[in-house]
Amino acid sequence: MKSMFTYDLMETARNTNQWLGATARALGSYPAMAAVPTPMTTWLQAWGEVTERTFERMVVKPDWGIPSITGDDGKDHVVQIETLVDHPFCNLIHFNVVDRKPRKRRVLLVAPMSGHYATLCRKTVVSLLPDCEVYVTDWKNARDIPVSCGKFDIEDYTLYCAEFMRHLGPDLHLIAICQPAPLVLAATAFLAQEEPDAQPRSLTLIGGPVDPEANHTEVTDFGNSVTMGQLEQTMIQRVGFKYDGVGRMVYPGLLQLSSFISMNMGTHSKAFTDQIFRVAHGEASEQDRHNVFYDEYLAVMDMPAEFYLSTVERIFKNREVARNAFTIDGVPVDFSKITTVAVKTVEGEEDDISAPGQCRAALDLLTGLPDAKKAWHIEPGAGHYGIFAGGSWRNNIRPLVLGFIDQNAAAPKKATRPASAQAAE
Structure with a gap:
């Protein structure tokens, strides 16, 4: 796995999911869609909003946000x-x-x-x-x-x-x-x-x-259960051409995030499902508890x-x-x-x-x-x-x-x- 291909493949998957979320959100927001007598339009927009935000935050360093x-x-x-x-x-x-x-x-x-x-x-x-x-x-x-x-x-x-x-x-x-x-x-x-x-x-x-x-x-x-050789082969990749550290050997943040989430998959799945429901019902806000926590949790860095x-x-x-x-x-x-x-x-x-x-x-x-x-x-x-x-x-x-x-x-x-x-x- 120590190649740029696997690193860029993960980044491509992240970009694609962000794009799908943005597309669904935009499609669900079209005025013409409001004329269709089905709640699916609202759910599509809600799913798109949560998905776009989720995958966008993965490559953005959060601000300290301490003005005074x-x-x-x-x-x-x-x-x-x-x-x-x-x-x-x-x-x-x-x-x-x-x-x-x-x-x-x-x-x-x-x-x-x-x-x-x-x-x-x-x-x-x-x-x-x-x-x-x-x-x-x-x-x-x-x-x-x-x-x-x-x-x-x-x-x-x-x-x-x-x-x-x-x-x-x-x-x-x-x-x-x-x-x-x-x-x-x-x-x-x-x-x-x-x-x-x-x-x-x-x-x-x-x-x-x-x-x-x-x-x-x-x-x-x-x-204790894995060897150093296994770790190096499965966890280490080279940074792709998109970033200044191109060619540097890293443990990618996106790979780390998948490990974090897998440890409590049920909890995270429920959190995102509940957030989609809140968005669809108009109960979510920019700085609600879910967004504040996951904006930080999803922002990962390569080591x-x-x-x-x-x-x-x-x-x-x-x-x-x-x-x-x-x-x-x-x-x-x-x-x-x-x-x-x-x-x-x-x-x-x-x-x-x-x-x-x-x-x-x-x-x-x-x-x-x-x-x-x-x-x-x-x-x-x-x-x-x-x-x-x-x-x-x-x-x-x-x-x-x-x-x-x-x-x-x-x-x-x-x-x-x-x-x-x-x-x-």
């Missing part, structure tokens, strides 16, 4: 998105709230690079903006990155995170959501070894697969092949992070070197992506970190999405995370040398 927030002064302050660091595979962006005094809490939100854009964390950003200066890793779609920019695997990802920490300074608090949890932990350990003064104040890991074997899910079972394959092999199969055996350019990264960064893990009781125990395993790796700087929380009844963007996040987890940040806002005290050592000199 209300400040302490009761005024609405415009939110401007500033690019602080522009790299081939990721931008470090800052949500600058105009005419507002900078907040003391400086938070770097490390968004997942697992098929969706960083905008998947929009609600998380909105909830943090009133109280924090918010920075986000805005990962780019691999299909738009020229082959000349080189490879990108989990070691490059880790080094990107470390560089962003250096850029923002040590008075920083990290929140890693899902996929980046083990790699952000590795980036922090890397800084602890190489540049201790560049380490952040705290690190909150939310629903991430630090040790996938701690509690099995369909995701971990899939990773670099090296990143996807190295994630499966090194994080899930070999468990390099869980075994404290992760390396960067052949140099071991020792998690016991983290001695001053406070670490908190958050898990959802009903999380079927990163089940409880997978993220908490990070705390067992931190043998050099005092227990007073470790914390963990399991949210009762919460699923994967809810622990960073749903009601569980807003009502319970967010206050706990902000409290954890405040508890560890002060700069860590530098270790002093024992008096016996000083006397010996």
Whole structure:
């Protein structure tokens, strides 16, 4: 499958379905069709509207859609998105709230690079903006990155995170959501070894697969049941001529989306059937619950092949992070070197992506970190999405995370040398 033909075939199928939806919608909207005494015209138009929107959203990066927030002064302050660091595979962006005094809490939100854009964390950003200066890793779609920019695997990802920490300074608090949890932990350990003064104040890991074997899910079972050769042959394709990344080896977003949907086919089928009924009855709107959710859910991005394959092999199969055996350019990264960064893990009781125990395993790796700087929380009844963007996040987890940040806002005290050592000199 590692060819442009299969990549372009999927894009052709998507284009065709979008065109069919647009055609059905236009046909059902003709005034002459209203004279035909049958409800089929209404159903045809409704089916076309839902189908066109569905397949159109698959290749469109959603907008952040955060025009302003209300400040302490009761005024609405415009939110401007500033690019602080522009790299081939990721931008470090800052949500600058105009005419507002900078907040003391400086938070770097490390968004997942697992098929969706960083905008998947929009609600998380909105909830943090009133109280924090918010920075986000805005990962780019691999299909738009020229082959000349080189490879990108989990070691490059880790080094990107470390560089962003250096850029923002040590008075920083990290929140890693899902996929980046083990790699952000590795980036922090890397800084602890190489540049201790560049380490952040705290690190909150939310629903991430630090040790996938701690509690099995369909995701971990899939990773263990296939060989790397099978993955490479069935999942990897070359970007077609339509995009700047032509020839780049990727795990296509459309292929990922088919996997996402197949996991809950019945639920998605019912959601789209119900939406067609609502459109036909005139009960749907541009920003109704269905459209808001699926506009984001259907917007998928291609992942670099090296990143996807190295994630499966090194994080899930070999468990390099869980075994404290992760390396960067052949140099071991020792998690016991983290001695001053406070670490908190958050898990959802009903999380079927990163089940409880997978993220908490990070705390067992931190043998050099005092227990007073470790914390963990399991949210009762919460699923994967809810622990960073749903009601569980807003009502319970967010206050706990902000409290954890405040508890560890002060700069860590530098270790002093024992008096016996000083006397010996």
